[in-house]
Amino acid sequence: MGGRRATDRKAEASRRQGSLRQISGIRRGAKRLREPTLYKYHLLFRQFQDFAKQHGHAYITDFDVDTVRRFRASWPNKNIAARKKLEAFRAFFRFVHESGWIPTNPATYLKPPRITEPPTAPFTREEFASILQACDIYPDKQNAIRLRALVFLLRYSGLRIRDAVTLSRNRIQGDKLFLYTAKTGTAVYCPLPPFVIEALKAIPATTYFFWTGL
Numbered sequence: 001m002g003g004r005r006a007t008d009r010k011a012e013a014s015r016r017q018g019s020l021r022q023i024s025g026i027r028r029g030a031k032r033l034r035e036p037t038l039y040k041y042h043l044l045f046r047q048f049q050d051f052a053k054q055h056g057h058a059y060i061t062d063f064d065v066d067t068v069r070r071f072r073a074s075w076p077n078k079n080i081a082a083r084k085k086l087e088a089f090r091a092f093f094r095f096v097h098e099s100g101w102i103p104t105n106p107a108t109y110l111k112p113p114r115i116t117e118p119p120t121a122p123f124t125r126e127e128f129a130s131i132l133q134a135c136d137i138y139p140d141k142q143n144a145i146r147l148r149a150l151v152f153l154l155r156y157s158g159l160r161i162r163d164a165v166t167l168s169r170n171r172i173q174g175d176k177l178f179l180y181t182a183k184t185g186t187a188v189y190c191p192l193p194p195f196v197i198e199a200l201k202a203i204p205a206t207t208y209f210f211w212t213g214l
Contacts, residue, residue, distance in 0.1 A: 063093075132148060157190055176190060
């Protein structure tokens, strides 16, 4: 009898380890998550495993409502970061529950945090002018050209900084920026002012405006 229980516990531990790998693979294939998002999932799972080891929780069924609350209380994240992390944690336990490995989902009882972060205000005209002036006096003249173009691109395209930095030349067609929407993959064009196009054209010809591609 004892041998059977030990075998069952080992099988459960194996399923717990497998679930961590499987949810990452499933979400990669189903939603085509970008590497930064996948990195956040891997980091969460690593923290989850460290917490389990520290508190002697060898099996996924050891995690009841009180335990997942204690795990969440150990996070240093706040505001939007805490909300996003909770969404990922809930997704993991939803996957485990739907797979039939736990009878109930304890993560459903975790409430999202209150967002106390004030909204980000845009730069004033004076602040934007100061940023451009800083670009003009940058010691490395070639990089000064790139910095000025990057500032213009961020200001008039609304791109996230990562998307702007990795922008390839073929995304600029005429006086428009060619993009795909994140949710539906629909092709859209964003018109850019002539001085933004000129600033981009001033950058020496490479595949990307600001990135080496490595």
